[in-house]
Amino acid sequence: MAQSAPKETQTPTGAVVKHFPSPEPKRQGSYRSRKLSQKLISYFFLLVIASITVIPFLWTISTSLKSQNDAVFSIPPSFIPSQVTFENYITVWNTLPIPLYLWNSVILTFFGVLLPLILCAFAAFPLARMQFKGRNLVFLSIVATMMIPNEVTMIPVYLIINQLGLMGSFTGVILPGAVTALGIFLMRQAFMGIPKEVEESAVIDGANIWQLFWKIMFPMVKPMLGTLAILSFIASWNNFLWPFLILNDPTMYPITLGLYQLEGTFVTNTRLIAAGAMIALIPILLVFIALQRYFIEAAYSSSVKG
Amino acid sequence: MMRKWRTMGLTTMGSALLLLAACGDNAEDNAEASGSNGNAGEANEVADNQSNGDTNATTNASDAELSGEIEFMTLSLLPAFEDYLNNMIADFEEMHPGVDVTLRDVPFEQAEQLVLTQASSGDLPDVMNLNTDFVKQIAAYGALVNMDEAAADVKDDFFEGLWTTGYVNGATYALPWYTTTSGLIYNPDILAEAGFDAPPSTYEEAWEMSQVIYETTGAYGEVVDEQMHMLLPKHDIPTVDEESLTATFNTPEAVELWTHLKEQYDAGLFPDDVMLGQVAMPELYAQERVAWWATGPQLFRQVNDLDPEVYEKSLAAPALLGPAGRQHANPMNISVSSSSDSLDAAVEFAKFVTNAENQLEFGKEASVLPSVAEAAEDPFFAEGEDSEDAMERGRFYAAQQLEDAVNMTPSVEQVSQVNEIIRDSFHRVILEDMDPQVALDQAEAEVNALLQ
Numbered sequence: 001m002a003q004s005a006p007k008e009t010q011t012p013t014g015a016v017v018k019h020f021p022s023p024e025p026k027r028q029g030s031y032r033s034r035k036l037s038q039k040l041i042s043y044f045f046l047l048v049i050a051s052i053t054v055i056p057f058l059w060t061i062s063t064s065l066k067s068q069n070d071a072v073f074s075i076p077p078s079f080i081p082s083q084v085t086f087e088n089y090i091t092v093w094n095t096l097p098i099p100l101y102l103w104n105s106v107i108l109t110f111f112g113v114l115l116p117l118i119l120c121a122f123a124a125f126p127l128a129r130m131q132f133k134g135r136n137l138v139f140l141s142i143v144a145t146m147m148i149p150n151e152v153t154m155i156p157v158y159l160i161i162n163q164l165g166l167m168g169s170f171t172g173v174i175l176p177g178a179v180t181a182l183g184i185f186l187m188r189q190a191f192m193g194i195p196k197e198v199e200e201s202a203v204i205d206g207a208n209i210w211q212l213f214w215k216i217m218f219p220m221v222k223p224m225l226g227t228l229a230i231l232s233f234i235a236s237w238n239n240f241l242w243p244f245l246i247l248n249d250p251t252m253y254p255i256t257l258g259l260y261q262l263e264g265t266f267v268t269n270t271r272l273i274a275a276g277a278m279i280a281l282i283p284i285l286l287v288f289i290a291l292q293r294y295f296i297e298a299a300y301s302s303s304v305k306g
Numbered sequence: 307m308m309r310k311w312r313t314m315g316l317t318t319m320g321s322a323l324l325l326l327a328a329c330g331d332n333a334e335d336n337a338e339a340s341g342s343n344g345n346a347g348e349a350n351e352v353a354d355n356q357s358n359g360d361t362n363a364t365t366n367a368s369d370a371e372l373s374g375e376i377e378f379m380t381l382s383l384l385p386a387f388e389d390y391l392n393n394m395i396a397d398f399e400e401m402h403p404g405v406d407v408t409l410r411d412v413p414f415e416q417a418e419q420l421v422l423t424q425a426s427s428g429d430l431p432d433v434m435n436l437n438t439d440f441v442k443q444i445a446a447y448g449a450l451v452n453m454d455e456a457a458a459d460v461k462d463d464f465f466e467g468l469w470t471t472g473y474v475n476g477a478t479y480a481l482p483w484y485t486t487t488s489g490l491i492y493n494p495d496i497l498a499e500a501g502f503d504a505p506p507s508t509y510e511e512a513w514e515m516s517q518v519i520y521e522t523t524g525a526y527g528e529v530v531d532e533q534m535h536m537l538l539p540k541h542d543i544p545t546v547d548e549e550s551l552t553a554t555f556n557t558p559e560a561v562e563l564w565t566h567l568k569e570q571y572d573a574g575l576f577p578d579d580v581m582l583g584q585v586a587m588p589e590l591y592a593q594e595r596v597a598w599w600a601t602g603p604q605l606f607r608q609v610n611d612l613d614p615e616v617y618e619k620s621l622a623a624p625a626l627l628g629p630a631g632r633q634h635a636n637p638m639n640i641s642v643s644s645s646s647d648s649l650d651a652a653v654e655f656a657k658f659v660t661n662a663e664n665q666l667e668f669g670k671e672a673s674v675l676p677s678v679a680e681a682a683e684d685p686f687f688a689e690g691e692d693s694e695d696a697m698e699r700g701r702f703y704a705a706q707q708l709e710d711a712v713n714m715t716p717s718v719e720q721v722s723q724v725n726e727i728i729r730d731s732f733h734r735v736i737l738e739d740m741d742p743q744v745a746l747d748q749a750e751a752e753v754n755a756l757l758q
Contacts, residue, residue, distance in 0.1 A: 071613035073589045095385055159427050167429075241416065245423055248377075248410050250384075260413045265382040266604045266672060269611055 064088050064274035072270045088275035092262070095272075098279060100251060101258035104170075105237060105283075108254050111174045112236030113229050120183030120228065121221070125213055127184070128191035129199065139188065146181045158245060172246040177235065183228050190224035191217060226294050237284060255280045373404030374648025376655055379421075379431040381638070384411035390671050398658050405651045425449045430643035432652040433659070436480065438715050439722050441472045441639050445479035446719030451642040452477045456653045463662065467712035468677045472639050474719050481660045482677035484668055485637030486602030487711045488625030489700030491609065495619060496597040499523045505598055505623045509541070512626055513566075516575045519597050526596040528626075529576045530567060532583040534732055535725040537563065539714035542630035546716040546724060546753065553753035555728070556746045564735050564742040571736050578737060592616050600625050603700030604673045622700035624707065635711035637677050673701055675708055682708055720756055727752045 058079060063072055065088070066081040092098065126132070127139050157176050166172035194217060202216045218225075240256045247253060250261075259276040262269070383391060395407045410431065412420055421440060424430045425447050436444065444450055454461070454477050461469060464482055472480025492505040500519040506512040509528070516527030530537070538545055541563050544554045570576060579585040591599045592612035599609075603622065610617035625633060640659050646652045658664065665676035666684050676682050682705060690702035716724055731749035734740040 068611075069614055071592065071615065073592050073612055075593050075595075155423055155426050158423050162427050162429060241419065244412070244416055245420055250411075260416075261384055261411070263382060263413055263415075264386050265414060266386075266674075267607050267611055271611075 060274045060277055063271055064278050066271055068271070088269075088271045089279065092272055092275045092279060096258055096261060096276075097251070098255070098258070101253055101255040102283060104252055104258075105254040105256070108170060108173055108239070108243070109233060109236040111170075112177055112239075113232045115174065115178040116180055116183045116232045117225055117229060119179045120187045121218060121225070123179060123184045124187030125191055125217065128188045129217075142181050142184055146185070154241075154245075161246060167246060168248050168252070169246075170252070173239075173243045176242065177232075177239075180232075183232070186224055186228055187221065190221040194220050230291075230294070233287070371404075372402040372648075372651040372654055374651045375406045375408070376433055376646075376648055376652050377431040378407055378409050378433045378435075378655065378659075380409065380411045380435040381417055381437070382411065382414040383435070384409075387668075387671060390668060394659065394664055398655055401658075402651065402654070405648070405655070407655060428645050430645065432643055432646040432648065433656050434641050434643065435483065436639050436641050438471050438480075438636060438639060438713065441480045441641055442474040442715075442717070442719050442721045444641070445472070445474050449644055450479040451644050451646075451649070451653060452479060453481055453642075454478045456642070457481055457657055460657050460661070463678045463680065464660075465677055465679055465682075465708065465711070467710075468635060468637050470717070471637050471713040471715065472641065473717045480639035480641040481656055482637040483640045483660050484665065484672065484674040485635050485677045485708075485711075486604055486674055487633040487635045487704045487707045488600050489603040489606070489704045490598050490600050490623040490625050491591070491603075491606045491620050491696050491700060492598035492623060493591070493594060493596075493616065493619065494621055496523055496525050496594065500597075505621075506626060507624065509626055509628050513570055513575070515597075516570070517573065520573075520575050523597075525594065526576055526590075527598065528570075529587065529590070529596055529599075530571075530581050531587055532581065532729075534581060535728040536634055536714060537567075537628075538728065540628035540630055540634060542628065545728070546718055546757070548717045551718065551757040553724075553750040553757075555753075556750040560746055561742045564732065564746070567732075568735055568742065581736070582733070588612055598623075602674075603697050603704050606697040606700055607673075609696075617696065620696045622696040622703065624703040631710075632714075633707045633711040634714045635675075635708070636713060636715065673697060675701070675705055718757060723756055724753055727756070 059077060062079045062081060065084045065086070066072065067083050067085045067087065069083070070078070070081050123142075127135060127142075161167060161172045161175070164172075166175065198216060198220070199212065202212050207216065238256060239254070240260075243254055244257055247257070250258070259273075259280055262273050262276050378395070380391065391409055395409060399405055399407060414437075417436075418440060421430065421434070421436070421444060425444050428449075430444075430449055441450070453472065460481075468482040468485060469478060471482050472478045490505055496519060497503065497505065500515070500522045502515060502518075506515050506528075512528040519525055519527040535545070538555050538560060541559065543557055543560050543563070546552070547554050571578070577585070577590075580587060580590060587596070587599050587601065588605070588608040589612060590596045592609050594616060606620075606622070607617070609620065627633070640656045642649070642652045642656050660678065662676070662678045662680035665678055666681035666686070668674065669676050669681060669684075670686055675687070687701070687705035690698035693699045693702070715721055718724060727749050731740075731745040731752075735742050735745045
């Protein structure tokens with residue numbers, strides 16, 4: 001009302017413009033078209049980005065289905081094989097013990113996800129909720145280690161694992177990643193976000209510290225646990241260099257390492273590598289499809305809390 | 307390196323003490339390793355003498371007495387050569403029933419990281435397949451057995467120009483294994499379109515033809531690849547003086563070479579993405595964007611994998627020769643860890659892997675060339691002169707050049723860094739228009755500072 005009044009006085013022709021319902025649809029129309037063109041532009045860019053991300057993937061699929069007679073790096077790239085063949089998949093399956101590699105990956109990833117969840121929460125809880133001397137110093141020194149790149153600590157950690165006699169064992173692969181500074185940091189933030197009153201009422205109801213942790217606090221940080229689980233999953237599944245340094249028995253290789261054997265010194269069969277990459281991708285896709293909802297939830301929760 | 311780890315250790319706050327402890331151990335390990343390394347040959351002799359005395363055997367000291375477990379590390383040879391390697395190991399174990407050899411194959415790209423990590427903890431495999439740069443780096447830790455002493459009895463079997471491949475700090479730390487010299491695979495269609503009926507045989511010819519090919523067909527001819535640091539020795543410009551540890555490449559000839567290459571680049575005759583390693587030569591060749599590719603014939607078949615049609619029409623020729631008139635041969639090497647628990651067995655196994663019989667067989671399997679003269683004389687390598695297959699024919703030419711081939715890698719432990727300095731300075735000339743003389747002056751100063 002306050003807006004419409006001055007507008008009427010400002011119009012020199014006066015009578016035609018009565019009140020704001022008439023300019024309003026006009027404004028809405030221009031707003032709509034502006035919105036539409038904005039949408040078109042953003043969709044255009046999204047399409048460009050999507051095709052940039054998808055093309056290599058499509059190329060890999062098409063290469064994996066090409067027979068030995070099709071060129072791999074032709075110009076322009078050909079996406080449709082002249083003759084679709086599953087020969088490459090069969091060869092990869094027959095040359096390498098793929099199910100064994102996948103199983104090894106599953107074991108390593110299972111512990112690589114489970115241990116950080118529990119241990120980081122254990123470490124983070126007192127740092128977030130308990131009062132003790134030097135708490136901040138402890139937290140700061142944990143966070144400070146995030147500044148050191150992995151490459152620097154690799155050799156000392158290798159020496160420690162060697163001295164512990166854990167070379168060539170899954171334990172040696174899992175142990176260094178069982179607690180991460182990032183995990184402790186994330187979990188501490190999550191615990192700090194829980195209202196003090198929840199904790200106090202649980203104590204009044206007679207919960208001891210162990211019950212307080214498992215029954216009250218731990219379930220309340222589920223979204224952050226989800227985030228951490230996904231981060232750990234990706235890190236464990238894709239881990240290459242560390243298992244490579246620790247494991248020396250090819251029957252213990254995870255899939256990332258196993259597939260590397262397709263690369264030869266003299267001749268590398270690009271089609272086999274493409275087929276191997278697709279085989280390794282399938283489990284990740286299944287996990288993603290199954291947990292899609294949690295992936296997005298995890299992204300939300302981390303964005304709010306972070 | 308040791309010093310570097312120590313300072314890095316100091317930067318970690320909480321675990322600094324732990325790290326220092328670890329590095330301290332490490333330094334001791336290495337000191338021990340280098341100590342025993344110096345004596346490796348003697349120790350070996352003593353052991354041999356003992357076994358002589360014990361058995362009262364006549365000459366073959368190392369036979370039945372050998373025992374122990376040996377880990378044998380190869381670079382990217384599985385699963386392609388699994389049967390060959392397993393058969394060889396089985397033969398050796400049959401000859402020496404007390405020895406148990408386990409094979410571990412590692413991907414080439416990750417081998418450096420693995421071997422350096424293992425070397426730092428005194429945990430190297432007993433017998434290793436290493437490339438030349440690794441040998442020189444790891445030998446500098448004192449972690450490898452001196453082969454001039456340990457394998458003195460077989461030294462004369464190898465080509466002289468190849469034996470020195472593992473030479474660094476006054477001794478040879480590796481037995482040369484399979485090797486390659488270059489051959490040339492070329493696309494006769496592109497040459498014909500440009501009006502040529504034969505590929506070039508010298509660098510000079512190559513660049514002249516490149517210009518015509520580029521102007522008529524748009525394809526490249528001669529291309530400078532990632533290994534461009536090898537252009538200096540191929541043009542008879544030695545890189546480093548091993549005795550005085552100084553750079554020797556800052557000469558008028560080098561200035562002339564780089565000025566010349568810069569002119570070729572400015573005329574569009576070679577692409578920078580191959581030089582920078584962003585595009586691999588086999589891909590470029592398979593796309594018919596380059597008229598020839600100079601490389602080891604064993605790699606020719608990669609073209610067949612990428613585009614069978616292009617491979618089908620390709621032909622092979624002898625490799626280009628520079629003013630030095632000699633081919634560069636870069637063998638793979640077999641080294642023995644000086645901290646091995648079964649040193650005698652490991653040295654014996656290394657000799658076994660590189661002997662004429664096994665090298666000949668591997669040469670047949672993998673289309674590579676042997677580093678021992680006896681194997682190279684086999685009729686197998688004389689075949690292929692009239693072969694239709696580019697690789698077989700390339701192998702023939704490469705084998706012909708083996709006698710005159712020499713390993714041109716600089717014999718200093720910092721070989722990788724030296725090569726990188728040369729490459730960087732070349733890139734500055736090509737991509738940043740730096741004056742060749744200025745670039746070479748800088749590179750010389752950097753190399754001298756590195757080697758001092």
